[in-house]
Structure formats: C-alpha cells, structure tokens
Amino acid sequence: MKLIIKIAGILIISFLITQCKKEQNAQNQNTVNAEIKGLKNGDLVVFALGSYNDRQEKIDSVLYDGSSDDFTFQTQGKDVAATIYVVPEGEVYNIKDKNKLYFFLEGYSTIDIEADANSLMYAEISGGIYDKPELKEIKKYQEKTWELEKQAKSMLNETQQEGWDNTKNADVLRRADNIMKKADTIQSSEVSRLEREFVNNNPDIAYSAELLYGDTYFKENATADEFERVFMNLSERVRRTRVGKTVYELMLAKKLTQLGEQAPSFNVKTVKNTKVSLDDLRGKYALICFWETWEDCMLFGLNLKGKKLRSKVDNNKLAVLNIIASDQGYYDYRAPKIGPNWMFSIDLDRSVFRTYGVLHSRTYFLLDSNGMIFMKGELNNESIEAINKEVY
Numbered sequence: 607m608k609l610i611i612k613i614a615g616i617l618i619i620s621f622l623i624t625q626c627k628k629e630q631n632a633q634n635q636n637t638v639n640a641e642i643k644g645l646k647n648g649d650l651v652v653f654a655l656g657s658y659n660d661r662q663e664k665i666d667s668v669l670y671d672g673s674s675d676d677f678t679f680q681t682q683g684k685d686v687a688a689t690i691y692v693v694p695e696g697e698v699y700n701i702k703d704k705n706k707l708y709f710f711l712e713g714y715s716t717i718d719i720e721a722d723a724n725s726l727m728y729a730e731i732s733g734g735i736y737d738k739p740e741l742k743e744i745k746k747y748q749e750k751t752w753e754l755e756k757q758a759k760s761m762l763n764e765t766q767q768e769g770w771d772n773t774k775n776a777d778v779l780r781r782a783d784n785i786m787k788k789a790d791t792i793q794s795s796e797v798s799r800l801e802r803e804f805v806n807n808n809p810d811i812a813y814s815a816e817l818l819y820g821d822t823y824f825k826e827n828a829t830a831d832e833f834e835r836v837f838m839n840l841s842e843r844v845r846r847t848r849v850g851k852t853v854y855e856l857m858l859a860k861k862l863t864q865l866g867e868q869a870p871s872f873n874v875k876t877v878k879n880t881k882v883s884l885d886d887l888r889g890k891y892a893l894i895c896f897w898e899t900w901e902d903c904m905l906f907g908l909n910l911k912g913k914k915l916r917s918k919v920d921n922n923k924l925a926v927l928n929i930i931a932s933d934q935g936y937y938d939y940r941a942p943k944i945g946p947n948w949m950f951s952i953d954l955d956r957s958v959f960r961t962y963g964v965l966h967s968r969t970y971f972l973l974d975s976n977g978m979i980f981m982k983g984e985l986n987n988e989s990i991e992a993i994n995k996e997v998y
Contacts, residue, residue, distance in 0.1 A: 644723035648695030653679040685812035754789035859963030874951040898967040
C-alpha cells in the first residue's frame with residue numbers, strides 16, 4: 607500500500623511539474639493572431655523574425671486553402687522585429703518583397719493584426735507595445751501619410767489604364783508628386799519627431815532601438831558623436847538585445863566611415879568570379895556604389911547620370927565597384943554596355959552594406975589612392991559632377 611501511495615505521489619508531482627513547464631512556456635512566448643483578408647487559394651503566409659536589413663529567420667508558414675482567414679503564430683523570440691509576408695502561388699518567398707508587414711515583439715505578449723493581403727503595410731496592429739499611448743499618437747500621423755500615399759498611387763494607376771489620355775499624364779504625375787511630398791513632410795516632421803521623443807523617454811524599451819535604427823533622416827544627418835550619444839542613452843539591457851547590437855554595428859560603421867578616415871577593409875567576389883579587396887583598389891581613385899537591386903544599378907548606369915561618369919572611367923585613374931544587395935536579374939545583359947571597367951558584386955547578406963553603414967540605394971564612397979574616404983553621399987547629378995571634377 608505504501609508503495610502504491612509513493613508511486614501515486616511521484617506521478618502527481620511529475621504531472622504538476624509538466625503543467626508548470628507548459629504554463630511557463632506559454633508565458634515565455636509571443637502569440638501573433640493575424641486576420642488577413644483577400645487571400646487566394648495557394649497563397650503562402652510566412653512569419654519571420656528580423657527586418658530585411660537584419661539576418662532574418664523564417665519561423666513558420668501556412669498555405670492558404672480557403673478555410674479560414676485567421677492565422678496564429680508563436681515564438682519565444684522577444685525584443686525583436688517580426689515580418690509577415692504573403693507569397694502568391696507559384697512565387698518564391700523573398701525578404702526583398704515589398705508587400706510585407708513589419709512589427710515589433712517587445713518582451714512576451716499577444717499581438718492582434720487585421721490586414722489586407724494586397725496591402726499588408728497598412729494593417730491595424732494592437733496589443734503588446736502597440737497599446738502604449740505614445741505609439742497610438744504616432745499611428746494617427748502614420749495613417750495620414752498612408753492615406754496620402756494610397757491617393758497618389760491610385761492616381762498613378764489611372765495613367766496606366768488602356769485608353770487613358772496621355773496628354774493628362776503630366777498633370778496627374780505632378781499632382782501625385784505633390785501629394786507624396788505632403789506625405790513625406792508629415793513623415794519627416796511629425797512622425798519622426800514623435801518617434802525620437804519616444805526613444806528619449808523610453809530608454810529601457812527595446813522598440814526604442816528599433817525606432818532609432820529606422821530613423822533614416824537622423825542616421826543620415828546626425829554626426830557620429832550625436833548618434834553615439836543617443837545610442838548610449840539606451841539602457842544596457844536594450845543595447846544587448848538583437849536590435850540593440852544591430853544599432854551598435856551601425857554606430858561603429860558611422861564612426862569608421864567619416865570623411866578623412868581609412869575606408870573599412872573588405873573582400874568580395876565579382877559576378878565574373880574575380881576576388882576584389884580594398885588593397886586591390888589602392889593606387890587610384892576608387893568609387894564604391896551601393897544598390898538595393900540590380901535594376902537600380904542598371905538604370906543608373908545606362909541613363910544620362912551614369913553616362914557622365916562612365917564616359918571617363920578608365921583603369922588608370924578610377925575604379926568603380928558596385929555592391930548590390932539582390933541577385934534578382936543577376937548580371938543583367940545590359941551590364942557590359944555600362945563599361946568593361948565597372949565591377950559588380952552581390953552582397954546578399956548585406957555584410958559590406960553593414961560595414962559601411964549603408965541604409966539605402968545610390969550611396970557612394972569615393973576613396974583616394976591611399977584608401978582614405980574623400981567624398982561620400984548619394985549619387986545624383988551634383989555628386990557625379992563633383993566626382994568627375996575631383997578625379998579628372
């Protein structure tokens with residue numbers, strides 16, 4: 607009898623331990639409930655951790671069969687950006703896809719999402735960090751920019767319809783451009799201002815680091831010292847999070863890529879399978895250009911802006927290395943037309959992008975013959991003229 611009681615006691619204790627572990631695991635995870643309207647049979651809904659500028663990992667995916675628009679995803683990942691994609695049937699999941707929804711998982715909580723499959727970025731998000739009053743205020747201004755963007759896109763779509771009077775295109779494009787400028791003004795003034803206030807007032811919230819990383823205007827205009835001051839205002843806990851470490855890498859890159867600094871070293875392989883390092887570019891001017899897509903690079907290289915540059919490029923005075931973050935359209939047939947002395951390298955993991963603190967397409971660095979950063983900025987008519995004047 608004593609043996610039976612002992613065994614029963616062991617079983618009860620084992621059951622209670624198992625239940626406690628289940629409850630603890632349930633508490634130590636994020637639950638994302640997503641209602642996505644407008645899906646088509648065969649669409650793939652993908653849930654991933656990390657933004658596209660980060661090292662992203664796919665957590666789960668569900669093939670839509672028409673039975674329900676509701677999806678539930680769970681992860682123990684915390685204090686990290688997350689992304690939902692809708693991949694149409696027959697297409698391949700790609701983190702560069704534009705139709706996606708970014709959101710943030712602060713600690714462990716439940717996030718509720720209402721979205722349209724064709725415009726994920728405009729989704730309604732509640733729960734977790736998104737219930738904070740400051741973020742609700744930011745959302746109000748974001749919705750104003752979204753409405754303006756939708757209006758401009760609708761106008762642009764009309765110009766593509768068959769039978770549309772082309773004589774009206776110029777006026778429509780002008781009005782659409784003015785609307786987008788209004789949206790940009792709201793984003794750069796109100797939204798960015800409120801986000802910076804959130805960062806300053808909430809140093810122990812990981813989402814503050816995410817907002818800092820996403821503030822393009824601040825990152826491009828702030829000095830390395832200013833950026834470091836804002837970063838160091840974040841708590842040590844936040845600085846140690848995944849996004850905090852990403853911001854730290856960016857801060858270091860900004861310090862290492864100031865004018866007059868020695869350019870960070872790199873080793874890449876070109877699309878022609880030739881190895882190129884920073885040392886290989888010494889002895890002449892070197893222009894390093896960064897592109898999000900192959901198409902961006904091709905369009906620039908073949909248009910008038912690119913002609914002004916490539917007409918003078920030669921191996922003796924200037925080397926041009928293009929770093930491209932996508933392999934779509936890999937080594938486009940138009941590449942040889944740009945010039946035999948232009949080099950192209952694919953940077954899928956964005957390692958060179960991160961090393962140089964590059965955030966967007968058309969960023970360039972002009973190095974002198976000793977590998978020192980002499981000029982940097984965005985490639986445009988003015989910068990091309992300045993580069994030509996300096997080199998030739």
